[in-house]
Amino acid sequence: MFKALANWLSRRKGKTLPAPNDVDSNHPTVTEGTTTELESIETNPSRLVPYDENLLERSRTQWQFGDWESLARLEREILQHHPDRAKLALLAAAGHQQLGNMAAARQFTRLAQDWGCSKKLVSQILIAGMHNTLGRVAVITNQESRAFQHFGNTIALGMPGADVRLLTQARITQQISQLGITHSRQHQHELGTLLPDNLKSSSSVPADFANPIFSVKKLAHLDLGDAWAGNTINTVVFRHHGIVTLEEYQYTAFYKDKQTLRLVKRCLNDDTVQTHDIEGQYNLLDAHNSISLGYDRQGFLHLTYDHHGTQLHYRRALMPHAIGAWSDEIPMTGAYEEKVTYPTFILPRHGYPLTLLYRDGVWNKGSARLKSYDEAAQAWIDYPTPILSGAEEKPWTCNAYWNHPAVGNDGSLHLSFVWRTDSLGDEQLINNINIGYAYSNDNGINWRTSRDRLYKLPITPVNAETVYPVSPGSNLINQCSMALDSQNRPHIVFYSNDESGIPQYQHLRFDGARWHHQYLSNRKAAFDLKGGGTLQIPISRPDIIMDKEDNAYIIFRGDLSHNKLAMLKLKSPAYSHTLGSHLEIWHESLGYAEPIIDRMRWNKDEVLSLLIQYNDQPNHDMNHLPTNHSIQILDVEISSLRRS
Structure with a gap:
């Protein structure tokens, strides 16, 4: 040759x-x-x-x-x-x-x-x-x-x-x-x-x-075929859940094209795969319109999709543990369902039912609401009061954006969030401020601060506990992630500017007495979050998981990893690290994709199972190219190499 x-x-x-x-x-x-x-x-x-x-x-x-x-x-x-x-x-x-x-x-x-x-x-x-x-x-x-x-x-x-x-x-x-x-x-x-x-x-x-303190080993890799990749609609980090395990089966869903929503059921015992398509007309040109999956205590799957400040789109499976038959598109309760964004399923645990957290409203005037599902009545029930709201604030309204909700080993529900109000200046800089925190011991009826003080609902910028202040115009990104250690203490990851105005990954944790903050990256290139729609950003939002020894793993994609999916380990109890000591999880560039994690499988087996796809992401979701790329499931195992 x-x-x-x-x-x-x-x-x-x-x-x-x-x-x-x-x-x-x-x-x-x-x-x-x-x-x-x-x-x-x-x-x-x-x-x-x-x-x-x-x-x-x-x-x-x-x-x-x-x-x-x-x-x-x-x-x-x-x-x-x-x-x-x-x-x-x-x-x-x-x-x-x-x-x-x-x-x-x-x-x-x-x-x-x-x-x-x-x-x-x-x-x-x-x-x-x-x-x-x-x-x-x-x-x-x-x-x-x-x-x-x-x-x-x-x-x-x-x-x-x-x-x-x-x-x-x-x-x-x-x-x-x-x-x-x-x-x-x-x-x-x-x-x-x-x-x-x-x-x-x-x-x-x-x-x-540098010599890492852990290694990753590929356990399985399944190619699910080509699907729409003109933006990050299949891989936005706030899909909750984008991939999820129930007993010996794993489920995911994605948009194959603008007429096809594809569901996938994988048997974890032998990696056989079933698929089912729901035909319709889906708006793929807005990456907010992602798909979320949940399941109830009887094993029926629930599905929401295709909304950004629009009418709720919801279906329920007609048989347990099955993807082949679904209800028509139906309302849940019909209340507060006209301007829905970010539907987030909180799965059953400790006797609590399937619960939906979602935004009612728009980016600068919204409320976070909850609904719970009654299997016996096959009906949803509205919580009477929003849990987070800036819709009534004066003279400026605002909205709370939450990170991935985290569920404790005692069934407690934990939220961290930022507040957004009107954009700043002629450049229309995105104005997210402050990181707040709340937790509930009764599936969202009552909420408390990290100091165990009871909130009066709804939580607003006036009464919210700010656990880490971030000033306006600091490139604080919304909708990142949170996980809990074995004592149900929160660990939050996000990015915002450092003292030099450069966006950096950051880690915030509560030790039971005080909050600790550290930088996780040393990036050199500045960028600004500005304008509307989904932005083309050089780094993904970070995600976080924790193992049974309370070690934290930060998962991200971006200029630090040449757009490959990568992982950084923070070893308990000090959670120290060496800047840049991350490992690649996947050897190919994923464009602008963000990490999509099967949290249930991680919690059950400590197998990191991810939905991955190479994605474009035009700035402000404009001028899309009709691109398709393979969408895949990747399973990896994490092992420690040495003490640090």
Whole structure:
């Protein structure tokens, strides 16, 4: 394959190129000062067809880290109207080259040249790909020095001027993972010192190559087929529940397309899968319109879907533990159901019934209400008073956004929340403030502060316990997550600005006497939450789970993990950590997706079961591309490696 590719390149360049087996670490094919044409190709910016303006930068990042499968998913139909189509086609060719799809590689290479790529740039990228392949061969044959010479040459050829050492370390991790070879990150760090001097930079080894205190092991991976991925409607973090286990079965649901809501039932004993489609007309162009699942004490599934400040959409299964037959779309009680958003099922426990928490109202004038389900009467019952409300505040109304509700081992129900009122300034900065907390020992009838003082309902910004103050305009994100330790003490994760105005992941916990706060990240890039609709944000909202030893695990996706799903462990009792000491859970980029966790399975078996899908997310949910990607279930096991 190498010889044929070399001959083909030589014919296109009109001169002889060395065959791959003649490339030696003593004669690197890197020329200092080369300017990459991926940065300089002139294109026509005038386009009438909507396109993803972040596609080139995302694809360049995927090339840098060797995410070939994502590059190979670039399709001509998407690229042909893009102003950077020449560069994108060449990167797609590189992805196909590494996956051995030579016919597709040739096709996209021809497209790249037809659309404006020079022969010089084509040669640079494809020769860089040859070095990558030779590096993989050297890894397999334990020729470590040669392997890292080739990987370094790959980066230096394809991205002149980049931080070769840092990107080579990242490429090492990705290629070793793709080969299925197990190396500790500390070993990868040690191998990185084998880079020749001409490819080393002054950059320090990134912190996420530090020796971790835990490992993750894939237990199962199920592909559920392609589904809508034009935004994050299938993977928004506030789906509660997006995937859920009841006895020996696991259930999930997603939008396959705008006419199809698909339900899935998986047998955990043998991984057999059943599906059932509910046909309808679904608004997929608003990522708020996600699907939530619950079940009652008799094992009947309940389903809500497709609303953002609109009429409740609700169905109930007609048989227990089954997905094949459903009621028509019906009301619950008919009261307070005209402006519904964020329906959240709180599952039965300790004799309490299935309960629904939802917003009644809109983003700056809303109330959090509860309904509970009576199986004997097959009817829902409204709680008389909202539990959280800013709808009557004066002179400005507001709304409470809650994080994932958490249920204690004694049946207690815990909520943490932020308040939002009108946007700030001409930029329309999202104005979330303060983190509040409340818990209930009677399934939401009465609520108390962390100091065990009884609230008067509804809880408002006036009487809410603020457990961590956040000032207006601080990029505090709404709807993150909370979990409880074995003593039912809350742990909250979120992000907002640090003292320098950079959004950082943060951890807030209560030890029974006082609240503790710490930063979990050291990001360098600023961004602002502003405008309406679902935003295109470089980091996901974080999620949190806790194990039986009270260790906390933070799950996230974003620029810290090259858009791969990652996990950070906070070890009990101090919950200390090393910045950047996270591990990847899944080796592929997930675009803008957020973590969707089966909490019931984690609580029962300590198996982390996730619903994953690569998603786009156009800013403000405008100008969607009709994109589909595989939606999957991933099961992983977490193991400790050493004491810290």
